[in-house]
Amino acid sequence: MESGSDCCKTCHPDDNGRRVWLRRGLSAGAIALLAGIGCGPGVAEAALTQAQRDALTPDQIIEIMKKGNERFRSGRMKPQDFLAQKRASASGQYPAAVILSCIDSRAPAEIILDIGIGDTFNARVAGNVSNPDMLGSMEFACAVAGAKVILVMGHTACGAIKGAIDNVQLGNLTGLLESIKPAIEMTQYGGERTSKNAGFVDAVAQSNVRHTIDVVRSNSSILADLEKNGKLRIVGAMYDLNNGKVSFMS
Template identity: 55%
Template sequence: MCKNNYKMDLSKRNLLKYSGGIAALSIVGSIPSITYAASLSKEERDGMTPDDVVNSLLEGNKRFISNKTLNHDYRAQKLSSQHGQFPSAVILSCIDSRAPAEIILDSGIGELFNSRVAGNISNDDILGSMEFACAAAGAKVVFVMGHTKCGAVKGAIANVELGNLTGLLDKIKPAIKKTTFVGNRTAENYDFVDAVAKTNVQLVIDDIRKNSPTLRKLENEGRIKIVGAMYDISNGKVSLI
């Protein structure tokens, strides 16, 4: 196969979230569907650019929105990934039960690393996890994903104090001051909450670049991309920031 044909075929498979060559065709009523029975392989992951990975995540979200998600055979993916994993991205997302990254990005077992913490904040442990994902395991994208109507952001705006949560919310508070917003700047105004959540994503990305020389170097070399996004829990859409 010539190089150009391989690249074109690879791009097509990226958008389909990779069958790994073990996809099984099934029929549901009169609508054909594909069951993806293999996890992402090293060859497939390494053949992707960071832009390919970002586009693949967004295509997965489009499938989620349209209710045309892939028919993942999770048991088969579990078996195929038992001796190794080759995820294409590491996601930093919130613990909110309405924002499960793997589902809203329509990904299977072995495709994504996912760090979840209230308010999708960054800390030393998460930075270390990201460094493992990218520098050691070969992921191509750091994807920081906030979401609308975030309870952690709302709590930070309302100055909630509760055990260890107090310190976590303090990490979000800089985003409140740095958010330009005309209107009611309170926790009861979800337009303001969402604006702060977006600013928080941007500040988290700044923090990642500042506090992880490893990830910064990989990004400067073009080996990875660090990108931000917001997930709208009302319509299911993931939008890049």
């Protein structure tokens, strides 16, 4: 447990308790719960707590991510005390969501959604594809650790998508790109179907997000059942490298 002086540093007015991502979007019950959290001695609430996470619905968690992206785009991101978050989450973690995104260096999910340490499980792999290892990780995150949302996030100008379109052959990357190829076939597009056409690349990236979601639902009965019972939402999104917007897909 951190000292009282550390807590007071954590809960300075500008931060107003990084103890929850965003109070906006919370239910009345969750707001009442958070109203009693203060900066008394021995309190270190910099990271999401189990009570706070459990008070959120999947829809509220998605709304929190949307609001975070709005702050990122406006340049008005919340102050992040990463050391306080590290200290608060060291003894336990209660992430609200799993984010499966691409390895691309220009699309770091925690930054573009303005979230901090302990808020989300984050998985990154070229082309945001899913495999048995990824599914097992998601099953742990949701069925064991209690995450309520799986967000599969692709992005514009994705190099993995271009590689799949071009049938690139390169060691272990070859097999990874094979996972993307079904998305190429399912993409309806009237223009030039090549990696040189940015519009086609982005259309395939959207199809690939939907394909990955289908893979998750089809290959994990655990996650499919959680979603069916309303305990989990599996959603997709596209991140635009140019304007910074994360567009959630219905």
